[in-house]
Amino acid sequence: MFGEVMPQSAVAVDLVILTIRGDEFQVLLVERAKQPFLGALALPGGFLEPGEDLAQAAHRELAEETGLSADGFHIEQVGGYGAPERDPRGRVVSICYMALAPDLPAPTAGGDARAASWVPVGELLAGPERLAFDHHRLLTDAVEQARDKLSYTNLAVSFCPPRFTISQLRRAYEIVWDVRLDPSNFRRKVTGVPGFLVAAGDESAPTGGRPATLYEPGPATRLHPALPRD
């Protein structure tokens, strides 16, 4: 390779920023201010800048869109998308990243000029025609990757505050998977994996019931055996 001329394409990074807000699984979308797809909802994203790694670009975009530092977010790549007609203006290859965050303090402080808003994931997955470009596919793939990884990694803690109760963690699984889990069996499982959770000594704020122990993520990032998803 590289003997030929090097054909040129535009390379973009698009973000699927996922969170749990008010017992709902939501994604951050922007409203397009220009053609094509003017006014349509789209994933936040932008072009790769010179001297910038793909992951760096993802972090930069995340900071721009949320107005927050990307610290505390979990970011990982979903994949590349390069269908020739995916952008009507020309050849654009997009690298899709997903970011997971706990419920954010500032709901939508778009540092960029565009209007950003949280939208429930379920509605979007059901209706394929609400997103610009091929962003419905990017969203579908990112959500599936997130759901898959919940079962065998500690990814769900990314949806929780730094210190959390087992119930909060369980709610993350229940909302992302859209299932109900047995509280007792769930606790047995997550506390039984060595190094998965470490007790933070303290107890949670009163909620009308017995106070819960607070935990922090432990050194173990993989859940073995996996939490069955069925």
Next chain:
Amino acid sequence: MFGEVMPQSAVAVDLVILTIRGDEFQVLLVERAKQPFLGALALPGGFLEPGEDLAQAAHRELAEETGLSADGFHIEQVGGYGAPERDPRGRVVSICYMALAPDLPAPTAGGDARAASWVPVGELLAGPERLAFDHHRLLTDAVEQARDKLSYTNLAVSFCPPRFTISQLRRAYEIVWDVRLDPSNFRRKVTGVPGFLVAAGDESAPTGGRPATLYEPGPATRLHPALPRD
């Protein structure tokens, strides 16, 4: 996005073509005929062509490198790589694909002018300095993805001929994972998952022992529960 100018980069597709040859896990590499990295080993690949999807480019490169039609290969994306200095000649973003194949009839019929050869994966993973560019990382990621997916999908059948014995399938797992599996428990597992294997009625060629039943891949592509890898 897309309000700004569209910065241009070269987009390439690189291939990690994996197979099992002679009880060894091997990958197809080419020897570079030009600078940079002249004479070094590299993954086969090439630039994305106009009007071509990423997956189409991967299939085209695969056909060019192996001289075979890409039918019968399993191909899937590994991810995108875009570190600014990964190619000394300029900005090149690569999309890495992996292809899995049974032992190939023509060992190395490079349709391209470059010399191609099979190299054991184990040696390459041990020594990070033998591959050009960041191809050691691409290889590492692709191999890890393949190993992971063996446990919960039917990916291992991609290393077997169209009809195969349970021993052949088990050998695929043993070689890719570099472990030894109990033949009896392995059979119980893979025959116990409904739709995973379907008996092809016939029996295998004599090998000095009791003839084995031949199987074909069934409709089930996921192994549930997963085959433990530990």
Next chain:
DNA sequence: TCCGATAAAGGTCATGCTGACCTTAAGCGG
């Protein structure tokens, strides 16, 4: 022709994880 080697196929049994379900603990509000 018989026998041993070889590999396939199937069975047994203890162990560990899971799902369903129940009991106890601890705080809050009336």
Next chain:
DNA sequence: CCGCTTAAGGTCAGCATGACCTTTATCGGA
């Protein structure tokens, strides 16, 4: 003080796994 709510912990049957053994079927050599 009592009842409600949530956390935490326990019991028990069912299933999958790992270790190991027995039986079946074919080949090659004595």
